[in-house]
Amino acid sequence: MLSFEPFRRLLAYRNIKIVDLIIEGGFSSTTTAKINKDEPIQFETLDRLCALMGVPVEDIVVFVDDEGNKLKNKDENYEELKLEIVKLREVISAQERENQELLNKINAAKHRREEKEQNETVKQKKYTIKNLKQIRKSSGLKQSDISDSMGITSSYVSMFERGQHYFSEKQLNIIKELLTIPDENIIEMV
Structure with a gap:
């Protein structure tokens, strides 16, 4: 109309x-x-x-249409759509940049964490005890006594005694409380 x-x-x-x-x-x-x-x-x-x-x-x-709104010709609609598309592209581009920044931060934090864990693993000392089985037996203890105190299984204690597994510093301190171990029997592994 x-x-x-x-x-x-x-x-x-x-x-x-x-x-x-x-x-x-x-x-x-x-x-x-x-x-x-x-x-x-x-x-x-x-x-x-x-x-x-x-x-x-x-x-x-x-x-105008039935509601009194001016009808636009195709060129006006096209120009408005082009402007809207440009604005949407800018929003999407900004969001992509923000997402990339977050991804970079996450990757950097992950890398720092992995590096820290790797450094801690490298720094963590391992020990073995020469003649551990004889020392345990001379103290009158069974493998189960050691395993119960350390919170591990008896087969794990057996692996320590055979030198198939090494003690962490924490585990070494626990076993030193249970047994009298001469310092020359404690061997730091590299």
């Missing part, structure tokens, strides 16, 4: 009253009433309005 809203705004902007159109432009009151009610007018009348006001037809009348 056609709306004369642009024309009414133009009249208000130029401080022209509808009565002035009747007097100065020679338009009938019926024509001016149709303009106020957004009713159809003849093309010749529209042409005379454009000439009188010195403006193109778009400044007189506009096509």
Whole structure:
């Protein structure tokens, strides 16, 4: 449907009253009433309005939908869509940069943690005890006594005694509390 809203705004902007159109432009009151009610007018009348006001037809009348919203031509819609796409690309690009920064931080933290763990593993000393089985037996203890105190299985104690497994510093301290072990029997492994 056609709306004369642009024309009414133009009249208000130029401080022209509808009565002035009747007097100065020679338009009938019926024509001016149709303009106020957004009713159809003849093309010749529209042409005379454009000439009188010195403006193109778009400044007189506009096509609107049933809700009064101005309909845009395809070019306007296309331009708006292009702008929207550009904005969305900027948002996506910013989000991708942010995601990459987070990923870099996560990878850096992971690398630092792995490096720290590796350094701790390298720094962690391992020990074996020469003649551990004889020392245990001479103290009157069974493998199960040692395993219960250390929180490990008897077969694990057997592996320590055969030199198939090494003590951590913590484990060494526990076994030293249980048994009297000469310092020369404690061997630090490299």
